[in-house]
Amino acid sequence: MPMDAKTVKLSLRHICQSYVVGNAVRDAVVDVSLDVFDNEFLVILGPGQCGKSVLLNIVGGLERPIDGGVFLDACRIEGSDPRIAMVFQKLALMPWKTVLDNVAFGPQIAGTDKAVWRAEAQKYIDLVGLQGFEKSYPFELSGGMKQRVGIARAYTGNPEILLMDEPFGQLDAQTRYAMEDEIQRIWQQEKRTVLFVTNNIEEAVYLGDRIVLLSNGPAHIKEIYEIGLPRPRHMTDPDFLAIRKKIADNMDLAI
Amino acid sequence: MNQPIVMSDMERRELLWKRIHRVLPFLSLGLLLALWVYVSQGENARFPSPGATWDRFLLIMRHPIKGLTIFGHVWASLQRVCIALICAWLFGIAFGILTGWYRKSDSLLTPLFTAFRSVPPLAWIPLITIWFGLGEFPKILLVFIGSIPAIVVNTHAGMRFVQKIYLDVGTMFNANARQKLFKIAIPSALDAIFAGIRTSTSAAWMVVLAAEMLGGKSGVGFLIIRGMDSLDMPLVLLSMIFIGLVGALLAIITQLTELLLCPWTRKQSN
Secondary structure, eight states, X not given: OOTTOOOEEEEEEEEEEEEEETTEEEXXXXXXXXXXXXXXXXXXXXXXXXXXXXXXXXHHTXXXXXXXXXXXXXXXXXXXXXXXXXXXXXXXXXXXXXXXXXXXXXXHHTTOOHHHHHHHHXXXXXXXXXXXXXXXXXXXXXXXXXXXXXXXXXXXXXXXXXXXXXXXXXXXXXXXXXXXXXXXXXXXXXXXXXEEXXXXXXXXXXHOSEEEEEXXXXXXXXXXXXXXXXXXXXXXXXXXXXXXXXXXXXXXXXX | OOOOOOOOHHHHHHHHHHHHHHHHHHXXXXXXXXXXXXXXXXXXXXXXXXXXXXXXXXXXXXXXXTTBOHHHHHHHHHHHHHHHHHHHHHHHHHHHHHHHHOHHHHHHHHHHHHHHHTSOGGGGHHHHHHHHTTSHHHHHHHHHHHHHHHHHHHHHHHHHTOOHHHHHHHHHTTOOHHHIIIIIIHHHHHHHHHHHHHHHXXXXXXXXXXXXXXXXXXXXXXXXXXXHHTTOHHHHHHHHXXXXXXXXXXXXXXXXXXXXXXXXXXXHHO
């Protein structure tokens, strides 16, 4: 297959989600349809609490939409699917497990042989650069290292789609820049289809092949941007800044 | 190339305070001891002196009461506490998991338990004595009743408030209900369960004394009542000291066990 051949990997069709809040029904997501290409780094950008995480939770099977469907390789999926893994926003590492056991959680649950899950977990621990910390507990790690564990955990089990829900939202600025480079390196080494949610325009333009801009809640798609910039990108590059400005002008303010 | 260590005034003052803080506990203990010596002086003192208490210790080691030295009595109490606690933990943790995790059993059983635990354990003494007399079983039963609320309440709370995000991780990896319970919910409740173990241990040590005061031939509770009945104040004081020491020791042991079995809780306890 030629490099630039784009096959649709994942499709969202007319996704709607609403919640009952008090006596009212509040829409969170309104009619979102979207195609995600194979091995694409797709960024979903939106202000504040606009409903981007809801969208990701629906793809991950953590929530059921009130309308619409998710299609993986053109087949409809319901609930959580082993081909889809998630890097959670809050550090959802289990504090009672070591790094190794956190990373190997998926295969352990699936009942894989110990030798197999050990090797698999080790491969991804090495990939994210945490070798030597296998026996550490999460509380012994820094914020950036914890997020590396989260990334490695999502990678084990070898999913085809990685969902990342503002994974770097709680890191300090320095660590955040470092992790943005890291996630690119990891993704280029182990290509997967990535859906990356963020509210940070700079991060979106730095990482994304395409950016899906969502409106302020209830979320619908405002615009989809193709980011043609070569990697590695530079945040001070004039082209980078131009795209950044174009998106910023179009982005709703979170209230 | 040795550089002389120069300390600023502030650093010097800080160091001084650190030393003072290290000395302060010994100071208060020393004061307590001095007070003890002071109030126990004179012919008509109503309080045994440290020397008299020490002599009483030597005496009970040479002439055991009811065949047991002070250590024998401590051991007798500890045995009751251990048996009752192990039963209370097994039952209480199971009950707490059942009611904390499954909503139906929560609605069904928790009201019963709330009614049960609003009766202080000592209020059971008359009933239990009438039913079972003064033997070994009623004492253990009483300790069991006294230690069950803490372990149930803590386990229940730990299981009830498992963070949703951990369960989401489970859902993400297709964990089934059983795996969510055993691999996620119970481990995440372990620190709450251990808090229950700590509290129930100190409750058990308290109740065993009351249970032993009812009658019997062994235990520190028996010993302290024996001292009272025979106006043997040094014996009373000796028993009190041992009760305090063992209580502190039990607290330290449970804490160390928690650190050993659940090393990740170190962060919270610091």
